[in-house]
Amino acid sequence: MVHGILLARVPPPEVDDLVQEVFLSALRQLHALRDSSRFGAWLGTITRNLANDYFRKAIPVSKLTEPVTENHAKTGASDHAAEQEAKAILAVIRALPESYREPLMLRLVEGMTGPEIAARTGLTHGSVRVNLCRGMQLLREKLGETSA
Template identity: 40%
Template sequence: MKAPLEPADIASKVQDARQGVQTAFAWLHRTFAPLVYAIHLGMTSREQAEELTQETFVIAFRRLDQLRDATSFGPWIAMIARRNRPRREVLGRDLAESEEPVWVGTSPESMALADEALRAIRHLPGAYRETLILRLVEGLSGPEIAALTGLTPSSVRVNLHRGMNQLRQALGVSVQTEGEE
């Protein structure tokens, strides 16, 4: 299990990055890239999401002196990512048409299911879309998502719960509750 992300650690790395310390830049990138990538993946193809993630970090590092609260780097870079929109959105297009690279190491059936799920996630409201991608694609836990996004753990739980319900509905998956047969 990863050590929890502490606000003091984030603030320290931001301060070091402001002074040009390359290892601090690398730490911020490594730590927050899943968040930025998830935001972009919710809007566009995986290939373009990777490019937009890099662009977002370039923008953020150039504007690092504008960040008022160094502990809020996660929400701040998320805002930059949401504004750094793809030139052409994928939402209305079929993933097969978007020239997505193959999901490495998966069967064709699994790949088709993953593409269908990603297509459905892209149509969900932003808060659900981002938390679901962080959970399902990036494999982050609820507390990790909360630490990256600045949301409270209970808000993340609510977003994941509601988002999963909407995703199940979009995919036509029914869930039996206890007592139902």
């Protein structure tokens, strides 16, 4: 879940490091968790806050763009094309409204089901289902526009 939420917000190369930061931060703040049934939502909040902190750092955003030539050496032409396609899809999802972005990332990237997303994030089944459906609908439209 942490990985998916971060992927919805920060550049992919930064996600792994931030996952560690989130868990370290969660351990440090564990004493502040009053209701253990809200653990998922609490961890999600820490994750979102750290993602926001990432963008508050003094490093200009322009310097954090992924290098265009990244990993060219390790991938063949077809794999490179698939990678570019995946990056393009990821960019479209990241441009969606936040309420759709996260559930879609957890469903399509992390492979979680709707009930699992609801259980981890603390949202209701209905809310997750609506956001998944609307988000998917919007994603189809955006991808259609992109390909057109």
